[in-house]
């Protein structure tokens with residue numbers, strides 16, 4: 028087989044599930060079992076999806092590497108390529124290359140508390156961390172603070188509700204903030220009064236205490252979210268080196284060649300595709316333009 | 319390094335012998351502009367050229383390149399590569415290739431770039447700076463490696479530095495064309511280099527440059543120049559170290575498609591555009607500044623991303639001068 032890093036491998040869509048009106052969950056497996064066996068990744072990494080003859084686009088893997096035999100992508104329909112894949116069905120084949128990027132340092136964080144802060148589609152890469160942490164049981168406590176627009180926009184709603192009910196048994200506490208009121212949200216809020224509230228994701232920090240020397244925060248969400256969440260964490264004296272975030276930039280190659288994802292200045296330039304997409308807040312302090 | 323001498327009267331035979339190693343490309347002058355073209359007759363070469371418009375990167379990282387071809391719904395790589403000899407590269411362009419090597423040969427290596435690079439013989443040639451050159455400030459005015467042979471002008475021929483095993487083989491196979499280097503040749507070589515060092519008119523002071531530029535992020539000088547800049551992207555196209563590309567799939571007929579890449583420029587508005595029309599370099603100011611930061615990025619292992627070739631100045635329709643911009647930005651820090 029060629030060593031061409033731009034070659035993609037056939038992956039069959041095993042299942043397509045509507046998550047919301049805009050996002051679908053694609054479950055995939057490589058057609059060639061040798062490739063499937065070799066495919067391993069860590070939470071926070073991404074793949075490049077290739078619709079041959081039409082183009083490529085980067086998508087985070089949202090399943091956990093602990094669950095073998097398939098991987099999942101949660102894809103929001105925003106433009107030409109994502110519209111294309113939204114029309115695809117079970118049994119269809121796409122090209123995949125990767126995994127790319129550094130991913131979250133899961134080994135380094137073992138034994139610590141994890142605070143996952145997700146906004147909107149940011150839930151996708153953090154779901155990989157969440158299930159990895161639950162499946163391996165190697166982390167002290169896991170908090171998921173999830174901010175969503177409305178009830179209809181909650182990604183992986185069944186899983187979130189399941190964790191609201193039974194999370195503690197798995198050392199995992201979930202809290203949810205919504206912005207648009209609806210009967211379903213009010214119902215949720217009544218059921219889990221200490222876990223669900225109207226507001227933004229930073230409101231979920233209220234009343235939470237954590238040991239700053241034994242905690243890591245992992246953030247993913249829309250660009251505006253980072254500033255507020257980071258301020259909240261710094262106020263609690265969490266070190267900039269313990270705050271991880273995953274960033275999104277325009278990407279073409281995914282392997283540090285095409286130059287699209289480069290940010291920074293004369294003293295520090297980073298390739299989001301290779302040096303990231305996971306960075307610490309310290310990286311952001313020392314590299315202009317990261318957030 | 320090994321040194322030999324090529325007397326003037328043997329130049330033609332030497333040049334012709336290079337065709338045994340591949341198609342020979344050398345600088346020629348057409349309509350006032352120099353460019354690397356396929357050459358058979360040494361009389362066509364412009365040996366004393368200042369700079370070509372497109373740097374030699376065009377042979378390895380092509381302006382438009384088909385990387386994959388679709389056959390039966392699968393991509394096949396398009397890796398036909400002809401062996402080449404690039405004759406007459408200046409030191410700055412050899413340094414430019416070394417910077418591209420760092421990007422394209424770094425794991426995972428780009429197979430197109432790598433194969434072309436492996437199949438190409440590089441023959442350097444000495445030059446005299448003109449008003450645009452500032453390679454001396456960046457230490458790229460002399461190539462210590464990155465070539466197979468390097469020809470230094472002497473009054474009666476060329477002092478040849480042999481930089482690789484392949485260069486040695488080329489010299490070996492044409493042994494009868496070369497002579498030993500004499501003391502007189504050495505004196506002439508020294509004199510040429512000294513004269514050349516004095517001929518530079520432009521200088522870019524290095525002291526603390528990278529940090530000072532970073533500190534001057536909000537300098538009004540960026541804004542002043544961003545307003546003059548036409549955002550044409552010429553400076554990117556002609557730069558020997560610029561290598562951003564865009565990818566596009568194109569259908570050739572109903573059954574086959576190709577995946578092509580083309581030169582891209584960070585001056586284009588969509589260079590930083592992501593989903594939902596969010597742009598992380600939304601203004602021309604952001605894009606102008608980005609180019610200067612990218613070129614002035616200092617990598618401890620390979621230096622700056624600029625080799626001082628002067629192309630961006632010569633071919634900028636708005637007459638923006640690279641060194642002047644950096645000097646003014648630095649000067650604005652008072």
Ligand SMILES: Cc1cc2nc3c(=O)[nH]c(=O)nc-3n(C[C@H](O)[C@H](O)[C@H](O)COP(=O)(O)OP(=O)(O)OC[C@H]3O[C@@H](n4cnc5c(N)ncnc54)[C@H](O)[C@@H]3O)c2cc1C
Pocket residue numbers: 073082083084085086087088101102103104105106107108109110148151152274275276277278304591592593594595
């Ligand atoms: C590391 C990473 C992880 C991502 N993970 C996810 C995910 O899990 N789920 C999800 O729905 N989306 C994710 N995205 C965003 C996704 O790549 C874009 O939504 C998608 O490329 C849009 O393509 P389009 O053709 O539908 O949109 P258009 O707006 O039509 O795109 C035009 C072109 O711009 C490029 N482009 C547009 N937006 C982006 C972008 N954000 N990043 C890179 N290139 C872009 C595309 O390649 C496309 O060819 C991720 C992006 C990155 C960089």
Ligand code: SF4
Pocket residue numbers: 546547548549550551552553554585630633634635636637638
């Ligand atoms: S060549 Fe000159 S005008 Fe054109 S983008 Fe570059 S700096 Fe601007």
Ligand code: SF4
Pocket residue numbers: 553556557558559560613623624625626627628629630631640
């Ligand atoms: S920035 Fe200008 S002077 Fe420097 S290498 Fe590029 S084209 Fe040459």
Ligand code: FES
Pocket residue numbers: 277278279280281282283284285286287288289298299300301
């Ligand atoms: S995506 Fe091409 S360099 Fe990062």
